[in-house]
Amino acid sequence: MKTSESAEIDAMVGRLHYGNRRNLARVLSLIDTGSTEARRRVAAGALRPQGAAHIVGVTGPPGAGKSTLIGTLCARFREVGKTVAVLAIDPSSPFSGGAVLGDSVRMQQQFSDPGVFIRSMAARKQLGGLSAVAGQAIHVLDAAGFDIVVIETAGVGQSEVEIATTADTTLVVMAPGMGDSVQATKAGILEIADILVVNKSDIPGAARLVSELRSISTMADDPDAWVTGIVTTNSSNGEGSERLAADIERHRVHLAHTGAIAARRTSRIAGTVREIALAELRRRYSSASTESQALAELARAVAEGRLDPYAAADELVGTEISPYPLTALEPGQGTRP
Numbered sequence: 003m004k005t006s007e008s009a010e011i012d013a014m015v016g017r018l019h020y021g022n023r024r025n026l027a028r029v030l031s032l033i034d035t036g037s038t039e040a041r042r043r044v045a046a047g048a049l050r051p052q053g054a055a056h057i058v059g060v061t062g063p064p065g066a067g068k069s070t071l072i073g074t075l076c077a078r079f080r081e082v083g084k085t086v087a088v089l090a091i092d093p094s095s096p097f098s099g100g101a102v103l104g105d106s107v108r109m110q111q112q113f114s115d116p117g118v119f120i121r122s123m124a125a126r127k128q129l130g131g132l133s134a135v136a137g138q139a140i141h142v143l144d145a146a147g148f149d150i151v152v153i154e155t156a157g158v159g160q161s162e163v164e165i166a167t168t169a170d171t172t173l174v175v176m177a178p179g180m181g182d183s184v185q186a187t188k189a190g191i192l193e194i195a196d197i198l199v200v201n202k203s204d205i206p207g208a209a210r211l212v213s214e215l216r217s218i219s220t221m222a223d224d225p226d227a228w229v230t231g232i233v234t235t236n237s238s239n240g241e242g243s244e245r246l247a248a249d250i251e252r253h254r255v256h257l258a259h260t261g262a263i264a265a266r267r268t269s270r271i272a273g274t275v276r277e278i279a280l281a282e283l284r285r286r287y288s289s290a291s292t293e294s295q296a297l298a299e300l301a302r303a304v305a306e307g308r309l310d311p312y313a314a315a316d317e318l319v320g321t322e323i324s325p326y327p328l329t330a331l332e333p334g335q336g337t338r339p
Contacts, residue, residue, distance in 0.1 A: 003039040011040060015047030018146045020085050020119060026146055027121070033138045034123055038285060041138065048145040055087075055144040056254050057270070059169025061155040061191070066177040067201040068154055070237040075152070076118050077240070078247035084149040088120045089139055091156045119148070136168065137274030166194035167269050171253045173246075175199045176215075178207030192218070195230050197249050203234040203242065228256050283319075 011032065017025045032040045058075075060068050072088060079086050123139060136153065143151045155165050166172050174195035192198070192215070200212050215232055231249055235242030257263040300318055303309035309317075 003037070003043070007040075008043055011043040012047055015044055018048065018142065020087065020146045020148050021116065023119060026119065026142075029142055030121055030123075030139055033135050033142060038282070041135075044142065045138065048142055055140075055148050055151045056250075057140060057168065057170045058150060058152045058250060059155070059165035059172040060152060060175060061165045061172065061194075062175035062199075063177075066175045067237045068175050071175060071199065071201055071235060071243070071246075072152055072154060074235075074237050074240045074243040075247055075250075076115070078243050079150055080115060080117055085117045085147070086119070086150045086152060087143040087146070087148040088118070088152045088154065089136065089143065090120065090122045090154045091136065092122050092124060119143075135277070137270060137277060140168070140270070141274065167273050169270075170257060170263060170266055171250050172196045173199050173250075175201050176211065177202040178205045178211050196228060196253050197246070198230060198232045199246060200232060200234045201237055203236045204238075208234060226260060228253065 014025055014029050014032075018029060020026065029044060032044050036044075060072055062068055069090065072090075076086050076088065121139070123136065140151055140153070153165065153169060172194050174191055174197075176199070178200075198215055200208055200215070202208065212232055212234060233242055233246045233249060235246055237243070254263075257266065297318060300309065300314040304311055304314050
């Protein structure tokens with residue numbers, strides 16, 4: 003990376019603040035679509051104290067009204083003076099690979115609020131309902147000084163349990179007529195919920211869904227453990243959003259009181275580091291020639307029964323993907339040589 007480019011990125015990161023929307027959007031673009039070197043530069047420059055923002059994850063099946071519900075929640079958070087960033091993970095376009103932008107379109111009323119920042123990010127075929135760089139984007143939004151960061155998953159159904167390791171508070175949003183609660187239980191999605199939300203409560207069947215969810219909910223043995231609550235909402239008119247916002251705050255206080263917040267945030271950072279490491283391995287492997295001599299020799303060894311594929315892969319990783327050993331960084335170092 004040229005010195006001028008590095009200086010420009012450093013200047014952008016130095017101006018990180020929720021009030022400077024244009025600059026914040028440019029930094030997030032570097033995280034989303036920039037080069038590995040640009041992402042390293044952003045990460046090294048955004049080493050501000052982390053943990054001030056409360057991360058709220060919102061997941062659930064497509065059509066449950068997640069985006070509209072987030073819009074009403076933003077209004078409630080703003081009423082008490084909190085700044086909010088929304089990271090909407092949209093399905094990827096099959097043509098451009100970019101975000102479809104369907105989720106952010108449903109939050110248009112919040113775009114004019116200077117205390118709300120909304121960004122769509124493409125899932126790019128990433129499993130788990132999140133983008134591969136979501137953790138890095140959260141890091142940037144936290145450094146920008148937001149009080150609350152809301153992450154909306156892509157809405158792909160049963161694979162969206164990854165949000166539980168990313169968020170401080172996880173909302174699972176369901177709606178009547180979208181499949182029974184038994185299917186949701188089999189998918190494991192109810193197990194990750196800190197708060198269950200039955201949205202579109204004006205639709206017939208809402209009371210039945212609440213009853214089913216209560217019947218399969220289990221009480222914790224630990225009296226100090228958080229008990230997953232069920233909140234009914236109607237995002238079309240904001241009904242129930244005030245109670246939901248209060249329950250999110252109650253969960254935040256509970257996490258702080260029990261010390262669980264530190265463990266959740268350490269888990270989130272570990273996930274971010276893991277994703278960066280895996281992306282780097284994929285990058286290094288893809289840059290290695292598939293017709294290289296080492297790979298050809300390993301392939302012959304497997305074909306002749308002298309080596310199994312796993313052993314061959316281990317050897318390939320050691321010879322072609324690791325140009326330098328992973329050593330501890332010195333204090334103050336943000337990137338490796």
